[in-house]
Amino acid sequence: MISLQHFLFIAAILFCLGIYAVITRKNAIQVLIGIELMINASILNLVAFARYDVVNNNGQLFALFVIVLAAASVAVGLVIILNFFKRVKTIDPNKANSLRG
Amino acid sequence: MVEQIVFYVFAAIAILSGVYVVASQNLVRSVFMFFVTLLSVAGLYIFALADFVALTQIVIYVGGVLVMLLFVFMLSSKDSLDNIINLKKEALSANRIPATIITIALLAIISYAILLVDFEQLDWIKSNKLLIDKAQTSNVHNIGVNIMGRFLLPFELISILLMMTLVGAAHLARKEPTND
Numbered sequence: 221m222i223s224l225q226h227f228l229f230i231a232a233i234l235f236c237l238g239i240y241a242v243i244t245r246k247n248a249i250q251v252l253i254g255i256e257l258m259i260n261a262s263i264l265n266l267v268a269f270a271r272y273d274v275v276n277n278n279g280q281l282f283a284l285f286v287i288v289l290a291a292a293s294v295a296v297g298l299v300i301i302l303n304f305f306k307r308v309k310t311i312d313p314n315k316a317n318s319l320r321g
Numbered sequence: 322m323v324e325q326i327v328f329y330v331f332a333a334i335a336i337l338s339g340v341y342v343v344a345s346q347n348l349v350r351s352v353f354m355f356f357v358t359l360l361s362v363a364g365l366y367i368f369a370l371a372d373f374v375a376l377t378q379i380v381i382y383v384g385g386v387l388v389m390l391l392f393v394f395m396l397s398s399k400d401s402l403d404n405i406i407n408l409k410k411e412a413l414s415a416n417r418i419p420a421t422i423i424t425i426a427l428l429a430i431i432s433y434a435i436l437l438v439d440f441e442q443l444d445w446i447k448s449n450k451l452l453i454d455k456a457q458t459s460n461v462h463n464i465g466v467n468i469m470g471r472f473l474l475p476f477e478l479i480s481i482l483l484m485m486t487l488v489g490a491a492h493l494a495r496k497e498p499t500n501d
Contacts, residue, residue, distance in 0.1 A: 221327050222368055224440040230332050230365065232431040235360075236338055236424045241343045243420035249394050250348070253355055256386065257339060261377075267371040272449040275465050281472055283374045284464075288479055289436055292486040294386050296394040299490045305397040313324050 234259035248301045248311040252294065259290045280295030326367050335361040352394060359383050360381075373461045 234257055241254025263283045270279020305311050338357040345351040359382045366375035438444060468476050 222325065224446075225435055225492055226332070227365070227369060228435045230335065232435065233336050233432070234362070236428045237339045237343045238481070239427065240420050240424045243423065244343075244416055247348060249390060249397070250351060251451070253342060253390070256355075256382075257342070257358070259361065259372065260378075260382075263374070264362060264365060264369075265385055267366050267369045267374055269456075270371060270451070271369045272446050274449065274452050274460070274463075276471075277460055277467055280371050280374050280460070280464060281406055281467055284468075285372065285475060285479060286403060287374070288483065289426055291381050292483055293492045294389060296493075297488055299493045301397060302393055302494060311397050 224268055224271075226228075227264060231261040231264040231268070234258075234264065246312050246314060248304070248313050251313060252301070254299050255297075256290065256294065259286065263287065324368070328365070331361045331364040335365060348394070352390060355390075356383060356387060359387070370460065373464055385388070441488065 238254040238257030238261065239321055241257065242251050245251050245254065263286050266279045266283045266286065270277060270283070301311055304316060308315055335358055338354050338361065341354045342351045342358055345354065361367060362384075363375040363378040366372075434480065
């Protein structure tokens with residue numbers, strides 16, 4: 221049986237990779253991928269702790285809800301990126317410097 | 322022993338492909354490498370005895386989210402697809418050094434916090450370890466009972482939220498920009 225620390229370390233590394241992607245990337249889609257990496261790391265944490273909760277399975281249920289919320293947020297985020305591309309003709313988030321138009 | 326080896330293989334694939342996703346200068350390769358990361362993370366879920374979550378991860382992330390990502394990627398950055406070889410190194414990422422420092426500092430803090438706690442000695446883990454042997458091997462049944470029981474209200478709320486998101490996304494996507 222694999223110890224809890226292994227899961228937590230892998231989740232920490234994935235989370236840090238996601239933060240690195242969010243800070244450095246100049247492409248909104250890759251920023252979104254970084255956010256997805258961070259969400260996956262948190263789901264891994266939830267699932268790893270849920271292994272010790274065999275009666276209620278709270279952690280796995282929360283992981284399912286988090287997956288659904290992440291899918292919803294990705295749908296909205298991608299549509300925002302598409303609209304942004306229609307207006308500014310680029311998807312560099314650094315170029316988004318105006319709120320209207 | 323075999324379990325350990327397969328676990329480490331999955332973990333290595335997840336971390337290495339994650340590094341490639343983050344550090345690659347090629348947009349298409351990094352999006353496709355994200356498939357590998359998600360699949361190996363789903364493999365890690367199975368090692369945490371969460372088979373249903375792993376299946377959901379594969380169906381929703383790999384089947385839905387990544388296809389959507391690729392779709393928007395093809396729609397929006399066709400230029401970068403055309404002259405992907407001519408892109409300069411600096412064109413895709415910025416703030417490398419501060420980002421590296423922040424990332425390593427955060428990783429150090431999290432690792433220190435993880436190493437500080439001895440998880441095997443926590444009370445709730447000790448008391449639940451006794452129950453693990455008695456539990457059935459698959460917990461899909463348990464998840465279904467819990468979703469339809471204690472988590473019924475969040476379940477219905479999240480279905481309404483999904484509906485709202487889909488309608489809102491469709492509405493935003495078809496609306497033409499009024500002024501350029």
